[in-house]
Amino acid sequence: MLTGRAVEAIRAAEYIIGNTFYLRLIEPFIAGKQVIPSPMGGEVERAKRCIDLARHHTVAMVSGGDPGVYGMASIVLEVLDRSGETIDVEVIPGVTAATACAARIGSPLSGDHITLSLSNLLTPIEIIEKRLDLAFRMGVPVVLYNPRSRGRPDNLKKALGIALRHCAPETPVGIIRNAYRTGEKTAYSTIESLKIDDSAVDMHTLVIIGGEESRFMKEGDNVRGIITPRGYDRKYVY
Secondary structure, three states: OOOHHHHHHHHHOOEEEEEHHHHHHOHHHHOOOEEEEEOOOOHHHHHHHHHHHHOOOOEEEEOOOOOOOOOOHHHHHHHHHHHOOOOOOOOOOOOOHHHHHHHHOEEOOOOOOEEEEOOOOOOOHHHHHHHHHHHHHOOOOEEEEOOOOOOOOOHHHHHHHHHHHHOOOOOEEEEEEOOOOOOOEEEEEEHHHHHHOOOOOOOOEEEEEOOOOOEEEEEOOEEEEEEOOOOHHHOOOO
């Protein structure tokens, strides 16, 4: 799901820096480049190295999805801003997990929606819970990034419990793992059912919870996807 501009930037770069997992995904584009892999959790050092090299070289910092949505753009710009230096930076938009996963299950995010990360590595859980409560009060679809991990096995159940304060138990839920990648899997559930058993969800998974108007699209008894009407039916006859 690389954008054309991202491919151009990677090909033009002398140095490629990024998390090892994402570098593997773009191996055909980085052959012959100076490649600097970095483990998960090394974001600050990765940003510093990028800026250090960018003083004299063209550098591509690789980020998953869109670099400005839970990606590397913010930390690179923060480190650069604190340094007081002036280095040309281009943030290249990508395809964030929310829109990639939504496309795999129909059109659940066709209007207003909210994205929230359940990772409390950088954001205190109390703030996440407050944001979840406000989000579900709005009645719009909510996309949950980083929904469940070995170190944070209960955050998704907490989020679904908050959702049930404001949403119907049968509200549709889409569960998408490894969208557009090897091992892709898609499943459907409801808020209530997923709260009972969320074992299929991990850090490679995105959870899309429908809003007040969201519904399953079905072919007989089989769920084909989730759709959230934008309101055309209130204005047009079709």
